[in-house]
Amino acid sequence: MAHNPSDSDNEITTTKRKLFEHDIHQVLGGREVADVLLWRNKKISAAILIGMTVIWFLFEVVEYNLVPLLCHISITIMLVLFIWSTMAQIFKWNAPNIPDIILQDYLFEDLATIFHRGFKQLLPMLHYISSGIDLPRFLLIIVSLYMLSVIGTYLSFVNLLYIGFLCMLTLPIMYERYEEEINNLVGNVIVDLRKKYKQFEKRYLSKIPRGSVKEKKRI
Numbered sequence: 001m002a003h004n005p006s007d008s009d010n011e012i013t014t015t016k017r018k019l020f021e022h023d024i025h026q027v028l029g030g031r032e033v034a035d036v037l038l039w040r041n042k043k044i045s046a047a048i049l050i051g052m053t054v055i056w057f058l059f060e061v062v063e064y065n066l067v068p069l070l071c072h073i074s075i076t077i078m079l080v081l082f083i084w085s086t087m088a089q090i091f092k093w094n095a096p097n098i099p100d101i102i103l104q105d106y107l108f109e110d111l112a113t114i115f116h117r118g119f120k121q122l123l124p125m126l127h128y129i130s131s132g133i134d135l136p137r138f139l140l141i142i143v144s145l146y147m148l149s150v151i152g153t154y155l156s157f158v159n160l161l162y163i164g165f166l167c168m169l170t171l172p173i174m175y176e177r178y179e180e181e182i183n184n185l186v187g188n189v190i191v192d193l194r195k196k197y198k199q200f201e202k203r204y205l206s207k208i209p210r211g212s213v214k215e216k217k218r219i
Helices: 005-013 032-037 042-061 066-091 105-130 135-153 157-177 179-203
Strands: none
Touching: 032 042, 032 105, 032 157, 042 066, 042 157, 105 135, 135 179, 157 179
């Protein structure tokens, strides 16, 4: 039975998949860290964003070094706590307390789980793509990594970290709000790349002569 080219095109078109199999909140751990990254706890998310922006400003614009910056931050925090505690004793105010969320073990467990889960999914995916089974996706990853390396030559390490942090606080919530549109866009790009690869394979790769493999006779 002859193979109809339109059948393969229809098969490629219908193989669109979501970027993530589960809900984005579950992908991010499904707990407090996921709530922060998805801005469900807006106060904490905004405080972290402001804090990281201040740190980036001090390192990149003011050109602070790490050790003096840590020392000055510690001095400032200790002075604020000292003045607050002294005023609290005089005016019968509530003494300053460390927020419970900073002392909770699950906060660091969630962060470790997210990175471990991402690393665990990344390695098999890279192995699968590098095996040559999905050449369009392989080429897309190679081009993306090359573009990232070019961008990295013009940015400092601090800027890259800050941009990565901004992506962590913006991309998940954008995906949650526009999940269907993003899945369709990425799916269309992958389908288009696969179609072009099929055309390239049909026009050029299939015409490359290949020698027949002959079995060697045993003496």
